[in-house]
Amino acid sequence: xxxxxxxxxxxRRAPRTTSLLGVEFxxxxxLDWPDAESVLVQDLDDAPLRDNEVxxxxxxxxxxxxxxxxxxxxxxxYIDSGLDxxxxxxxxxxxxxxxxxxxxxxxxxxxxxxxxxxxGEVL
Numbered sequence: 001x002x003x004x005x006x007x008x009x010x011x012r013r014a015p016r017t018t019s020l021l022g023v024e025f026x027x028x029x030x031l032d033w034p035d036a037e038s039v040l041v042q043d044l045d046d047a048p049l050r051d052n053e054v055x056x057x058x059x060x061x062x063x064x065x066x067x068x069x070x071x072x073x074x075x076x077x078y079i080d081s082g083l084d085x086x087x088x089x090x091x092x093x094x095x096x097x098x099x100x101x102x103x104x105x106x107x108x109x110x111x112x113x114x115x116x117x118x119x120g121e122v123l
Contacts, residue, residue, distance in 0.1 A: 007078045014058035022079035029082050036088045044103055049111035052104045059101035069094045
């Protein structure tokens, strides 16, 4: 599989994450948002539980196939992401993706507990 096919497969298998990275964090995203955290609050923290479940699954996949910072950087370049995690957060791109996956997972756990009452019944 050549690079083009490899990236197309990642986009096919992780469309929501690709949209977050390439559309929300487009090349001029800073004209629309004060900082990266504001994007993540809207697209993860304020998003429905199901959206976070999908992001978590897609990020697990991406982290599995993108094993190095340079491979994550190359993917960001391929999808025209304007986000530079190192400049924005002080984290390498792969470490930032791990944090993003963990945040989605936390939102899933917290959302599940919110959707279920203290007794565990579905509300």
